[in-house]
Amino acid sequence: MRIAVIGTGAVGSLFAASLSLLDDVEVWAFDLNTEHVEAINREGLHLSGAGEVVGRPRATSDAGELPPCDFGIVATKAMHTEPAIAATAHAFADGCVATVQNGLGNEETLAGHVERVIRGTTFPAGKLLAPGHVQWDVKGDTTLGPYDARTPLAEVERLADACTRAGMPAHAVEDARGPQWRKVIFNASTNPIGALTGLTHGRVCERPDLRALVSGLVGEGKAVATAQGIELDADPEELIDHAARKDVAYGHKASMLQDVEARRPTEIDYLNGGIARFGREQGVPTPLNEAIWALVKGVEASWTQS
Amino acid sequence: MTRVVVAGAGAIGSLLAAHLARVAQVTVLTRREEHAAALRGQGLRVSGRSEFTVELDATADPAALPAAELVVLACKGTDLEPLAVRLEGRLSGATVMTIQNGLGAEDVVAAHGGWPLLSAVTFMSGTRHGDTHVEYVLDTATWIGPYRETTEADAQRVAELIEAGGLKAEAFPDLRPAQWSKLVFNATVNGVAALTALPHDFHFAQTERLADLGHLVRDLVDEGKSVAAAAGVELHDDPWEMNVLATQRGHRHYPSMLEDVEARRPTELEPINGSLVREARRLGVQVPLQTALYRLVKAREASYSE
Numbered sequence: 001m002r003i004a005v006i007g008t009g010a011v012g013s014l015f016a017a018s019l020s021l022l023d024d025v026e027v028w029a030f031d032l033n034t035e036h037v038e039a040i041n042r043e044g045l046h047l048s049g050a051g052e053v054v055g056r057p058r059a060t061s062d063a064g065e066l067p068p069c070d071f072g073i074v075a076t077k078a079m080h081t082e083p084a085i086a087a088t089a090h091a092f093a094d095g096c097v098a099t100v101q102n103g104l105g106n107e108e109t110l111a112g113h114v115e116r117v118i119r120g121t122t123f124p125a126g127k128l129l130a131p132g133h134v135q136w137d138v139k140g141d142t143t144l145g146p147y148d149a150r151t152p153l154a155e156v157e158r159l160a161d162a163c164t165r166a167g168m169p170a171h172a173v174e175d176a177r178g179p180q181w182r183k184v185i186f187n188a189s190t191n192p193i194g195a196l197t198g199l200t201h202g203r204v205c206e207r208p209d210l211r212a213l214v215s216g217l218v219g220e221g222k223a224v225a226t227a228q229g230i231e232l233d234a235d236p237e238e239l240i241d242h243a244a245r246k247d248v249a250y251g252h253k254a255s256m257l258q259d260v261e262a263r264r265p266t267e268i269d270y271l272n273g274g275i276a277r278f279g280r281e282q283g284v285p286t287p288l289n290e291a292i293w294a295l296v297k298g299v300e301a302s303w304t305q306s
Numbered sequence: 307m308t309r310v311v312v313a314g315a316g317a318i319g320s321l322l323a324a325h326l327a328r329v330a331q332v333t334v335l336t337r338r339e340e341h342a343a344a345l346r347g348q349g350l351r352v353s354g355r356s357e358f359t360v361e362l363d364a365t366a367d368p369a370a371l372p373a374a375e376l377v378v379l380a381c382k383g384t385d386l387e388p389l390a391v392r393l394e395g396r397l398s399g400a401t402v403m404t405i406q407n408g409l410g411a412e413d414v415v416a417a418h419g420g421w422p423l424l425s426a427v428t429f430m431s432g433t434r435h436g437d438t439h440v441e442y443v444l445d446t447a448t449w450i451g452p453y454r455e456t457t458e459a460d461a462q463r464v465a466e467l468i469e470a471g472g473l474k475a476e477a478f479p480d481l482r483p484a485q486w487s488k489l490v491f492n493a494t495v496n497g498v499a500a501l502t503a504l505p506h507d508f509h510f511a512q513t514e515r516l517a518d519l520g521h522l523v524r525d526l527v528d529e530g531k532s533v534a535a536a537a538g539v540e541l542h543d544d545p546w547e548m549n550v551l552a553t554q555r556g557h558r559h560y561p562s563m564l565e566d567v568e569a570r571r572p573t574e575l576e577p578i579n580g581s582l583v584r585e586a587r588r589l590g591v592q593v594p595l596q597t598a599l600y601r602l603v604k605a606r607e608a609s610y611s612e
Binding site for chain 1: 498501502503504509516517518519521522525594595597598599601602604605606608609612
């Protein structure tokens with residue numbers, strides 16, 4: 001089996017390094033960061049922290065080098081999905097491409113370039129420490145499911161099995177929208193609040209007025225999910241309260257707050273923007289998500305001002 | 307010659323004091339004695355739309371204030387209560403005029419003395435360049451109306467005095483329509499600017515794409531208008547049109563709430579956005595977006611201690 005990981009930031013690297021340990025899988029790592037690619041080819045791909053792994057994927061920044069693959073795993077930031085799949089789609093003419101990215105709309109973008117798409121949601125996290133070296137912060141499960149009837153469940157199961165054997169537990173399900181929307185609603189209802197106020201997750205949640213705003217965002221997200229017949233696999237409200245505990249993620253600065261502080265483009269278009277777009281399609285109003293979307297786009301616009 | 311006390315020498319207080327000093331006997335009440343000493347020694351210079359320097363009297367000691375016919379309270383809303391306390395029992399015989407943003411300034415002052423009261427809102431703007439130099443930036447008018455034991459004729463006399471000094475002013479039989487127009491405008495524009503770090507520029511009127519800020523600004527204004535309507539106030543100006551006009555002037559105005567947030571100072575959130583949200587609740591009007599905006603800026607202030 002041949003798998004290409006498209007985008008080897010933290011999450012992509014976790015998949016690429018782990019999968020490359022399997023004897024029956026040949027792994028390619030595609031990334032535009034040439035320093036990272038060269039380091040991987042020279043010294044291997046090192047994971048440390050929650051797991052210690054030295055993987056040996058074949059890395060390249062040249063999409064033309066990618067051979068035909070059975071599977072793709074797309075792990076870029078959501079705003080890079082379109083150029084990433086446009087460059088690499090040729091390798092998946094007879095394969096399936098899974099997204100393990102954040103947000104909504106990635107599957108639709110992939111389906112514009114490849115025939116068989118796998119919807120995926122993944123919870124492990126880490127950060128790129130140096131070229132060729134990723135810190136693995138938390139382990140977590142991945143859920144995979146066919147995007148539409150063109151993707152056979154058996155193929156999804158084959159990819160999930162490989163991931164699980166590689167130490168990245170994955171489940172194949174008929175409908176993977178539940179975990180995806182649960183994660184999106186969680187992120188869309190908390191990350192931008194942290195980004196706009198500068199408060200950590202715990203401090204957002206301990207302010208009753210702000211926690212009520214979070215619930216307003218969650219409520220809109222749930223209504224959009226319900227309108228599509230999606231059953232969430234867990235209540236985002238409970239996950240939000242759980243994460244606010246002092247022994248869990250009270251002091252965690254949302255990744256979007258870190259992005260805003262570093263003036264990096266955020267994934268807001270694919271979180272609150274995604275909920276707003278799907279809401280419009282379903283005729284479900286999402287005024288709070290639209291407001292938060294516009295405010296964070298405003299923050300991004302302020303960086304290009306003099 | 308009319309004797310005037312201008313209490314507070316920020317940008318608005320300095321502009322009023324300097325222009326009035328050309329036609330009246332002005333004493334400035336400052337918070338810092340060194341500020342008063344600098345004004346006594348060097349006078350007050352105006353640049354920009356007017357170019358002149360005037361001599362005037364100044365003190366930081368309320369007990370040293372001479373008798374006056376008119377007292378203008380030109381401090382920020384957040385400083386009004388302590389200023390009114392300093393004036394308690396003084397300046398009997400004077401008419402006191404408030405000029406703060408938001409709602410409720412008159413009642414704060416009324417609680418500390420029995421002076422006849424005038425209300426004002428100002429649309430002019432300036433930039434302080436030190437204690438004795440203020441730049442006159444926007445030459446828009448100050449509007450004045452009766453509040454307690456005053457008439458439109460009293461407002462008219464003060465408007466004429468301000469006009470004689472070289473600023474623009476207009477008297478109204480009832481200031482509430484103008485005050486509410488500015489309230490809705492300020493709550494919306496200042497709040498959005500504080501959260502996005504955008505000056506009041508073209509983004510605030512942009513409505514091409516779904517995530518453009520103009521949609522949110524218009525929705526916020528619509529909520530504010532519904533509160534005004536429930537309060538029985540017919541707005542003098544449409545705050546959305548005020549917004550569009552201001553963004554077309556090409557001057558990239560930095561609302562004070564944005565400057566306050568960037569300097570990590572307390573903002574005028576309570577007298578402006580707080581007033582609007584509380585009025586909405588009192589009148590039973592739903593304002594979910596203004597409420598979200600208020601909560602986010604409130605939380606932003608709380609983040610100063612992070």
